[in-house]
Amino acid sequence: MQRIQLSTIAGFGMLILTLMPACGDARGDTAVNVLMCDGKTSIEVKPAETADEGKAIADSLMAQWRQNNPGANWEADVRRSHPRVPRPHDNQELMGDGQGPGHTYGAFTADDLALWERETYRTVLEGARIFHSHKELGSTIAVSCDMCHPDAANTHPETYPKYQVQMGRVVLLRDMINWCLEHPVRSKPISPDDPRMRAMESYILAERSGTPLRYGKH
């Protein structure tokens, strides 16, 4: 995931500021050009004397970088916009000795659980982002899924597989996602392996967590 790496780099970027002398212009001896580790973002400042001043420089660099890299903070944005997306199961019951050493299910640590939860939740958030973005969906009419399915309402993932009369066959959730993608959204269907499809399926299923499966239901 490109974006996540970028935001991580951005985080470290604040720490690794390269201080370079300003290139001999008329602004006086004290001006310095601060370049961020992306090699592109820079500002010209008086050298920082206190820690607060230094932080202010880093902050404004970061703000500038954000402006040039919209979407880098996507995960926080999606969390803020969709705070109701249910979190994954936390698996706390796996903690403890279980049946003792040697058993796989006795050996997981809090770090393992945190990793699973973070990565799973992140996939779901990525799905939420795509579901809500007509650009990511490639809509030719600026329509995204949430316009008809707020919080993924009426997507009923728990009812698949089922016979879809209009398609004349038994379909899976992804087939109906593709159908809506092609028709109300007026984009092109995507491959079942497409990362966007996997993410959207994840989000739709997450939104319905707790609902019993009932395949075939209309």
Add this chain to the structure above:
Amino acid sequence: MPRIPHIKSLETRHEESRVAVLRGLENLGRRDFLKVAAASFGAAATMNLRTPHSYQPVKIDPGNGAAPFRFAYISDSHLYDREVNERFVRSLLRAVDDINAQDPAPDFVLFGGDLAQLGQTSELKLGAQILGALKAPVKMMVGEHDWYLDMGEAWRERFGADRYSFDHKGVHFVVLNSVLEADFWTARKLSPMERMLTVAGLDNGAQNPFTVGDEQRAWLAQDLAEVDKKTPLVVFSHSPLYKLYKPWNFWTDDAEEVQALLRPFEAVSVIHGHTHQLLTQRIEHLNFHGMLSTAWPWPYAPQGLPEITVQMNRPNPFNPLDGCGTGQVHVHADGLVDKIYDLWNRNPITVSKVFTSSGGKSDRPPATTKKSY
């Protein structure tokens, strides 16, 4: 403006012949009416339609000389520029044609808000051009999609005040701006378009609940102070003036305060947009009715649906116009209203004053077997 060539669909033609029959029925006396109603019931039954109810005339002779009247509405067209999305443009054109075809014409047409999708001047202009083809006078109401790009500046410049009142045939009408949110954008340094896009997401939680607000409630109190409590009152608001489901702003945060101002009046109906669905609520003697959208239907909220609401059938994803439409409001001499949902592709559904006044016990509209879940 060049019109998109309009070929009448099967549904439109069906609708026209149905309207013609209804108009004829209105002019009949009661005995004839019963005969014709029975005949139309029979006709509907032979056509295998299970909802003969909607074939009955809804305008009732009050018998006291007062003139009941009818107005129509169009709501939630969510227009993008034509090059971006032609489907929504076509839908609004169809709505205008449908209402222009009503004979007799409605006394006026309410536009229920969300004319534009992203509040852009070009979207509002396109909407104004299309609505300009309506033969009846138009009353405009603002929605959040019209407001949050420039805080209503372009809308007000084009359509005037965002709240006002007027009197028509003995009824006092009030139009409110119920989509005022507390500032969530300044602290986060959002651009006007970022603010607009946030509010434009129905399920976007990074915003605040809708309100009418202190200042506007004071205005409303003053406006109503001059009106006799026996005068029928009809209020237009974009969001429902009650609390249904907060996460989607099917909600007005100061609803109780607004209701308190309306309660002293004997006959009160609130007609709202935003929810894009058949929606009915009754709180004490106050009646609330939702409007359909011309652009798309919303699912029912997962919680908080009023008990009295008879749900409309789930929309068919294979038909983008299904679940959309326009509507009419028949105001009776006693000031109570019948709310008609003119669903495209379906029989219209009437939520009558008898149904609401009886708390949902009598004159129940046909209910669907396919409830939302």
